[in-house]
Amino acid sequence: MFPIGASARSCAALARSTRLNTSLKSAAAAAVAVAAPSSARSSIISVAPNATTHASPCHQKRYSSHSPMGTQTGPPRKKVTMSTIKSLYQKGEPIAMITAHDFPSAYVADQNGMDIILVGDSLAMVALGMEDTNEVEVEDMLLHCRSVARAAKSSFTVGDLPMGSYEISPEQALATAIRFVKEGKAQSVKLEGGKEFAPTIRKITTAGIPVLAHIGLTPQRQNALGGFRVQGKTSAGAMRVLEDALAVQEAGAFAVVLEAVPAEVAALITQKLSIPTIGIGAGNGCSGQVLVQIDLTGNFPPGRFMPKFVKKFGDIWSESARAVVAYRDEVKSKQFPAPEHTYPMPAEEFESFAKAAKNF
Numbered sequence: 001m002f003p004i005g006a007s008a009r010s011c012a013a014l015a016r017s018t019r020l021n022t023s024l025k026s027a028a029a030a031a032v033a034v035a036a037p038s039s040a041r042s043s044i045i046s047v048a049p050n051a052t053t054h055a056s057p058c059h060q061k062r063y064s065s066h067s068p069m070g071t072q073t074g075p076p077r078k079k080v081t082m083s084t085i086k087s088l089y090q091k092g093e094p095i096a097m098i099t100a101h102d103f104p105s106a107y108v109a110d111q112n113g114m115d116i117i118l119v120g121d122s123l124a125m126v127a128l129g130m131e132d133t134n135e136v137e138v139e140d141m142l143l144h145c146r147s148v149a150r151a152a153k154s155s156f157t158v159g160d161l162p163m164g165s166y167e168i169s170p171e172q173a174l175a176t177a178i179r180f181v182k183e184g185k186a187q188s189v190k191l192e193g194g195k196e197f198a199p200t201i202r203k204i205t206t207a208g209i210p211v212l213a214h215i216g217l218t219p220q221r222q223n224a225l226g227g228f229r230v231q232g233k234t235s236a237g238a239m240r241v242l243e244d245a246l247a248v249q250e251a252g253a254f255a256v257v258l259e260a261v262p263a264e265v266a267a268l269i270t271q272k273l274s275i276p277t278i279g280i281g282a283g284n285g286c287s288g289q290v291l292v293q294i295d296l297t298g299n300f301p302p303g304r305f306m307p308k309f310v311k312k313f314g315d316i317w318s319e320s321a322r323a324v325v326a327y328r329d330e331v332k333s334k335q336f337p338a339p340e341h342t343y344p345m346p347a348e349e350f351e352s353f354a355k356a357a358k359n360f
């Protein structure tokens with residue numbers, strides 16, 4: 001979906017987003033004011049309490065393949081639960097959410113202060129190389145949910161119900177949600193849809209499985225939406241997003257993802273709700289934010305199309321590429337492996353072996 005090099009669709013989207021740029025910027029500025037009361041803003045912790053402190057783990061520690069990521073550093077963070085999320089919301093402290101699709105990506109998120117980890121169906125594209133999120137199956141999601149669950153010691157986890165696994169009936173949705181909890185070890189599920197999915201959300205929450213709703217741009221319905229289009233850009237469109245938000249809240253969702261909605265619309269919806277809004281491309285007037293991990297860490301090849309809402313906070317791709325090139329060069333030049341990467345043997349043992357080997 002985000003091909004290497006710009007497709008015709010991406011170019012059109014880019015052109016549209018350039019036109020949007022100025023209006024969103026002023027909207028974002030206006031939205032800052034409603035993000036949190038100033039008293040709450042000052043209490044926001046800027047560094048995760050157990051953020052990894054050692055400078056460069058790869059030079060200091062050898063991680064054994066028997067223990068996936070070595071031992072945890074620092075005191076364990078308290079488990080984030082439904083009530084932690086509620087209390088962050090009440091304090092006006094933004095909720096930080098990130099996607100993860102495997103053990104290491106969940107581990108780095110968990111160890112560095114993410115409140116919520118989402119095993120998003122975006123894994124179809126970012127981890128499995130599929131064209132579309134609609135290709136991913138429940139079984140694929142469950143494998144990845146389990147890997148994430150093993151690393152998520154403190155973050156609250158959400159598993160994304162893939163297209164086709166919840167739309168047929170509330171009963172189908174509940175059956176899938178139960179599999180996410182039992183087989184995927186997820187603590188909650190996310191599904192795309194507003195008003196029409198209120199009975200579905202009600203069915204799942206009544207069974208005691210927390211639901212994160214997802215409205216605005218719902219990527220699984222890109223074909224019906226006419227592509228990845230910003231939602232709620234007209235008064236009537238914004239009203240539909242508000243109605244969806246109120247309906248999913250009423251149905252029992254613990255929070256709602258607002259994707260690709262003008263910032264001032266998202267801010268107003270946030271004020272109207274009594275559950276947190278988690279924005280992605282919805283400005284900073286939301287109660288929290290979510291981004292796809294590989295997007296924010298810059299773990300994708302150059303030239304790939306990115307939605308306007310992505311901020312690249314790192315450049316993991318360049319670093320990986322640099323390491324792979326250095327490895328290749330050292331293999332080709334025989335600089336690697338050096339003596340320190342090999343296992344010693346008493347000289348007399350080797351001599352005896354060499355002598356014995358002569359007869360073979």
Ligand SMILES: Nc1nc(=O)c2c([nH]1)NC[C@@H]1CN(c3ccc(C(=O)N[C@@H](CCC(=O)O)C(=O)O)cc3)CN21
Nearest residue numbers: 013014016017122126219228229230292295307308309
């Ligand atoms: N790596 C990745 N990051 C994501 O955020 C993401 C995925 N994959 N896959 C699933 C969905 C798809 N998402 C998308 C994809 C494209 C646009 C996009 O092209 N948006 C246009 C808006 C155009 C308009 O209506 O003005 C943009 O220019 O940002 C938005 C969200 C978000 N999700």
Ligand SMILES: CC(C)C(=O)C(=O)O
Nearest residue numbers: 099120121122280290
């Ligand atoms: C972008 C987020 C909200 C998502 O749905 C995903 O990662 O699939």
